[in-house]
Amino acid sequence: MTTSPFAALGLSPALVRAAGERGYAEPTAIQAAAIPALLEGRDVIASAQTGSGKTAAFVLPMLQQLESAPRGAPRRLRALVLVPTRELAAQVAESIDGLAEHIAVPALKLACVFGGVSINPQMMGLRGGADVVVATPGRLLDLITHNALGLAWVEMLVLDEADRLLDAGFADELARIVALLPRRRQNLLFSATFPPAVQALAQRLLRDPVRIEVASQPGGAPASAPAVTQHAVEVDAARRTALLRHLIQKGQWTRVLVFVATRYATEHVADKLCRTGLAAAAFHGDLSQGARTQALADFKAGRLQVVVATDMAARGLHIEQLPVVVNYDLPRSAVDYVHRIGRTARAGESGLAVSFVSADTEAHFRLIEKRQGQRVERERIAGFEPTEPTEAAAPVADPAGGIKGKRKSKKDKLRESAARAIQQP
DNA sequence: AAAAAAT
Numbered sequence A: 001m002t003t004s005p006f007a008a009l010g011l012s013p014a015l016v017r018a019a020g021e022r023g024y025a026e027p028t029a030i031q032a033a034a035i036p037a038l039l040e041g042r043d044v045i046a047s048a049q050t051g052s053g054k055t056a057a058f059v060l061p062m063l064q065q066l067e068s069a070p071r072g073a074p075r076r077l078r079a080l081v082l083v084p085t086r087e088l089a090a091q092v093a094e095s096i097d098g099l100a101e102h103i104a105v106p107a108l109k110l111a112c113v114f115g116g117v118s119i120n121p122q123m124m125g126l127r128g129g130a131d132v133v134v135a136t137p138g139r140l141l142d143l144i145t146h147n148a149l150g151l152a153w154v155e156m157l158v159l160d161e162a163d164r165l166l167d168a169g170f171a172d173e174l175a176r177i178v179a180l181l182p183r184r185r186q187n188l189l190f191s192a193t194f195p196p197a198v199q200a201l202a203q204r205l206l207r208d209p210v211r212i213e214v215a216s217q218p219g220g221a222p223a224s225a226p227a228v229t230q231h232a233v234e235v236d237a238a239r240r241t242a243l244l245r246h247l248i249q250k251g252q253w254t255r256v257l258v259f260v261a262t263r264y265a266t267e268h269v270a271d272k273l274c275r276t277g278l279a280a281a282a283f284h285g286d287l288s289q290g291a292r293t294q295a296l297a298d299f300k301a302g303r304l305q306v307v308v309a310t311d312m313a314a315r316g317l318h319i320e321q322l323p324v325v326v327n328y329d330l331p332r333s334a335v336d337y338v339h340r341i342g343r344t345a346r347a348g349e350s351g352l353a354v355s356f357v358s359a360d361t362e363a364h365f366r367l368i369e370k371r372q373g374q375r376v377e378r379e380r381i382a383g384f385e386p387t388e389p390t391e392a393a394a395p396v397a398d399p400a401g402g403i404k405g406k407r408k409s410k411k412d413k414l415r416e417s418a419a420r421a422i423q424q425p
Numbered sequence B: 001a002a003a004a005a006a007t
Helices: A013-022 A030-041 A054-067 A085-100 A119-126 A137-145 A166-178 A196-205 A239-248 A261-273 A291-301 A334-341 A362-372 A410-423
Strands: A044-047 A079-082 A110-113 A132-135 A156-160 A187-190 A210-213 A228-234 A257-259 A280-283 A307-308 A324-327 A351-357
Touching: A013 A054, A013 A085, A030 A054, A030 A210, A044 A324, A054 A079, A054 A156, A079 A137, A085 A110, A085 A132, A085 A291, A110 A119, A110 A137, A110 A166, A110 A196, A119 A137, A132 A137, A137 A166, A156 A210, A187 A196, A239 A261, A239 A351, A261 A280, A261 A307, A280 A291, A291 A307, A334 A351, A334 A362, A351 A362
Parallel strands: A044 A187, A044 A210, A079 A132, A079 A156, A110 A132, A156 A187, A228 A351, A257 A307, A257 A324, A280 A307, A324 A351
Antiparallel strands: none
8 A cells, every 4th residue: 555645745634535536646846845844833935836736735734733623622713814806715715625525623614705795694604613714805804893703713824825915905904814813823825926025025924934936946947847838929909809709719719718907898808709709708806796706607617718807817716627818908017927827727737828919018018028037929810910010020020130049139138128218208 | 097805
């Protein structure tokens, strides 16, 4: 009889069994690194590529900690998981539920709470306590105000998509929550990205943390084969919908997630696609929670072929068999880019990310490439060639013939930045 | 006109 590699990490039989039943044969790199440290009770700040199993990396040790409850102890909230979107809360809760299946603690109780739905059922659900709560920050505070739960017994705080939760939009709420937690606790910060500005903030939450970085090696090279194939297609902004329609048809994309910049644009683009006979829907934060849940369920079930979303869908969501992500509008930042394209190529699958680039967004895309430390070949699609010149088109027909390979010389970079400077008003 | 998150 061979020992399961999960057992070798120190996990209990109940958890090893649940992991096995969910098809986790080998721990991923992030799991192999994080699980032992977390079982030791250490604080952890961990970054690893999208789709590389971060959720299970914190859920498994968290459940093991909960499993160790003294017999007959009253039920108390011992683990708190915070996430930045409602859909992600539901998804993480589902994952915890699955992995907890064989835990002996009589009916380990899990509550998932988020806004946009009535608070009463959530308050009812919390009566008699819960061992784990997965929450979006606003509703959690609301429930605390209603005395539906308290944080005084929390042993473990998890920030999933930690860099997002630590940025300005959540700062107030997060500070209020942290103030209610016991000083002595274990802190777990997970994300695919930790921009330097956020690292400093994270430091204040952590105590002597173990830092785990699987996404890249010191040299900057990717630690694992990049599973997402990235493409950039040059197209006039006005022809993007027609091109998208064409690509969906030509590529026989059965399921495609399209990102745009605004809520309005999700409606507009989805509408246009619907009128050409595609099963498409908009997905953004201004929809009713019912419509949000429905759209995601329809997409997962194959009733929708295209979902046009804001960055609400950029982080964490796991959609099975999603072969393609399209950046119809480019993301604001390289961090957003990483999360968006990480909706495809998950759990060992491959995936395709297509970004539309036009004359006025070329410079911005180049910045994303630079921040990401990766170049993406520009392409054109027959019948959709741009009429307005893009800057990237220039090097191909460079009269000086100075550019041979993909890599740009220092001089070229300087010339580009000079060109950008000149264009500033 | 950036999105998200409490009501």
